[in-house]
Amino acid sequence: MDAAVFSPPASAETKTLKVALLGAGNVGAQVARILLEDADALAARTGARLELSGIAVRNIDAPRDVDLPRELFTTDASTLVRGADVVIELMGGLEPARTLILEAIEHGATVVTGNKALLAVDGPSLYEKADAAGLELSYEAAVAGAIPILRPIRDSLAGDKITRVMGIVNGTTNFILDQMDTTGASFEDALAEATRLGYAEADPTADIEGHDAAAKGAILASLSFHTPFSLEDVHCQGITQVTAADIAAAKDAGFVIKLLAIAQKLPVPAGNDNGGVQAGVSVRVHPTLLPRDHPLAAVHGAFNAVFIEAESAGELMFYGQGAGGTPTASAVLGDVVSAARRLVLGGPGRTETTTGVLPVLGIEAVTTQYYIGLDAADQPGVLAKISALFAEHGVSIEAMRQTVHRERGPHDDGAPGSAELRIVTHRASEAALAATVQAIKGLDIINSVTSVLRVEGV
C-alpha cells in the first residue's frame, strides 16, 4: 500500500463512484482485492472514491483465490448493475454477460469488460449501443491480458494508418510451440507439459485449435481498422498438425514457428464487387514461420506480444503477460481508473466509432510466402520436375533444399532412396499455392507432402 505517498483526497469534495463487479474468478477476485486494498491510492489518482458496491456470482460459497468480505457477494446481478456508476463484467461467456452489459448501458453506467468471446461475436452492436448512450465501453483486458493495446491503437496511433497487425495472443499455444522449439518435444508431449504446469486447461480445444486467438484477432482487427469484424470473418487453423519435424526443419532454415493472429489491409482482388472500394482487410490465425531475428520470435513461454506495422510509425511491438489473474486485473483497473477520471471531470465519454467501411476479405485475397516440405523419390530429374510444376502454376521459388536419405551400406541393393525437399516460395496466392500442392501430390515421384506452412516477417 502506497497511500502514504499520495496527497490525501480532500474528503469534502471527493465524489464516490459505485463500482459493481460481475464475476469473482481468478481475474475478478484480484480486481476486488486491489479495489479494496488500494482504495486511497485510487482515490488520489481519480479524484473519486471507487466504492465496490457488490460482487455478483452464481455461487456465494464457491472457493476463491482471495479472501473477500462475504457481505459484498450477491447472486442478484441485475439489481447490482442498476445501482452502479461503473460495471466491471468479468463473468465470461455470452449470457448472462450480454444482457447485463445492455442493462448497465440502459441505466447509464460505464462498462469495463474483459469478455473476448462476447466482443468477438457482439462487439460492434455493443459499441454502437454505448455510443448512442454517450457511454464508454472499454475492454483492455479482452486482448493480450496485461498488455496495453487498446489505448495505443485507439489513441496513440489515431493519426496514423495501420497496415498490418500480427499477434501472439494465446499463451497456451506459444508455450507449447516454444517447448517444442527449445526441447525438440512432440506436440503431444509439449501439450502434456503445458497441462501439468497449468498453462493449458483440461479441455485445451479452444486454445490449440486457434479459436481463442481468432476471437482476439477479430477484436484487434476491429480496433486497428475502424471496421467491425466478427469471429466468423476469421480464417482459423490451430497448431495440432505442427510436428517436431516441422519445428526442426524450420529451425534448421533459420525460422521459428509461432501461432499468429494476423489482420492485414490488402487490395481487393480483381473481379470482387465492392462498390469501387480498393482495399479490404483479411483476418487469419495459423501457424507461421518467422525469421529467428524477428521481434516476435523472441517472445517465449506463455508471454504474448502484438506487432504492429503502420504507415508512419513503422514497426511497433507490445509485449507482456497475456493471462493470469493479477496481470489481467491491471488492465481492468486501468480502464476503471480512466473511466472514473472522466466521470469526475464530466464531459461525454470516449466511445468507439467505426468510421471505416473496409470490406472483409477472405483468405483467398492473401498472398504470402510458403514453406513446403516434400518426401520425394531420390531420382535424377526430381528437382527439375518439381520446379517446372511450380513455374507452371505461377509460384516462384525463393529457396530449395534437398536432403537425401539413402543407405549405402554393405547391403546396398541399389534401390532408390528418398529425398527430403524443403521449399520456400516467393509471395503467392492461397489459390495458386493450393493448385501447386494438388499437382505435386499427383506426381509419381512424390511420396508425400509433409507440411505446408505460411511464412511472414521476412
Next chain:
Amino acid sequence: MDAAVFSPPASAETKTLKVALLGAGNVGAQVARILLEDADALAARTGARLELSGIAVRNIDAPRDVDLPRELFTTDASTLVRGADVVIELMGGLEPARTLILEAIEHGATVVTGNKALLAVDGPSLYEKADAAGLELSYEAAVAGAIPILRPIRDSLAGDKITRVMGIVNGTTNFILDQMDTTGASFEDALAEATRLGYAEADPTADIEGHDAAAKGAILASLSFHTPFSLEDVHCQGITQVTAADIAAAKDAGFVIKLLAIAQKLPVPAGNDNGGVQAGVSVRVHPTLLPRDHPLAAVHGAFNAVFIEAESAGELMFYGQGAGGTPTASAVLGDVVSAARRLVLGGPGRTETTTGVLPVLGIEAVTTQYYIGLDAADQPGVLAKISALFAEHGVSIEAMRQTVHRERGPHDDGAPGSAELRIVTHRASEAALAATVQAIKGLDIINSVTSVLRVEGV
C-alpha cells in the same frame, strides 16, 4: 490517401480547429505533410477539420524535406500561436519554445510538443500551468519517438503501480553498441559507421555521453511515478568508455551491453530524513549488462524499447522506432487527434497531475549486480586474496572466471604471465562496490581494473 473508405464528414456540422505548427524540421515537415494529405481521414476520425493555419520557422527559404505551400510559412510565431486551437511545438531547445508554449496556454490552446530538452528541465512547471488552465499538454513524441508510451503509462497502467522502468531510449548509442556486439568493432569504428549512416550527428556528444537518454529518463520517471523529476536528478554515464574487450567478455559470459535509462522505486536508505516516507525513486543512465535472453537484449540497431515492471501487470515491453521524421510524426499526430476529439466532444482536458511525492534518491540508494574485469598477476593465491577482499567489504561474488594468458613456447623464461579475471557480484550498493574496487586497485598482484559495469535483468 484513404479518404474513400471513410464516411464523409457531414460538412455542415463539422467544426474547424486551427492548428499552428512551430518548426518545420524533419519531424515538423512530416507532420505538416500528413495534416495536408490526410485532411479528410483525420476529419472523419476526429469530427473536426484540422486546418493547418501556419508554420512558424526562422528562415522561410531554408531547404525542407517536404514540399509545402509557401503561403503557410511565417516568421511570426507569436501571432500564429495566439490564433490557434492546437499548437504543435517542434522547434526543440529551451527558447523560444518555452515562451511560445506559455503563450499558447495563456490563449487557451491545447499544446502538443516533442521537446524532450524543455520537458526534462521545465516539464513539471509547464504541466502545472496547463493543469491550472484546464488545458491538455501532451508529449508522446518526446520519449522513444514513435513508441506509444505516454498513454500506456498514464492511462492503461493507472490502476497499477510501476516499480521499475528500463529504457533503450537513444537510437545512436544502441546502434553503436549493437555494431560492437555483432561485428566486434571498437567504439570509435562503430561511431564512425553510425555517423556515415546518419545515425549519429556531426557532434555526437549528447548521445554518446548519455545526456539525451538522461532527459528521456527524467520524463519517463515523472510519468511513471507521478512525481516531478528533472535532468539534474539523473545520474548519467555514457558509453565512451565501453571497449571491444568489454563487449567480447560480456558476450562470452552470456550478456549484452546496452545503454539503459533506469527509473526505479527503492526503499529510502536508513538515515535519510524524508519525513517518514519509506520509498523513493532513483533515475540513472549507464551502460548495463543484460542477459542475452532478456527482451531488451533483442532490440537491435537504432530501435528503442521501454521495459516496464509493475506490481500487477508484471513485465511489459514497448518496442519501435525512436527517431526519424515520419515515425515521430505519427506520435505527434496521435496527440493532435486525441486533443481534437476532446475539443469536439467538449468537456475538460486531461491534464497531468503529480499526486505522488516520492523523493528523488541518488545513485547511492541503488543496489545492483556488478561485472568487474581485472588484469591480475598469474600467481598462486590471487583468487583467494581477491575473494577475501570482496568478503571484507560485504560484496558477495556470484561468479568468477579466470583466463590465464601465458606464453609457454620454446623460449619460456618462467616469468609469471597475467590472468584475466571476470567477476559478477550479487547485489551490492554503489558505496560498497566503490570501496571494494578501490581496495583491489591497491593490491600489488593487480595490474589494472579493466572494467566496472552494472548488471540488470538477471
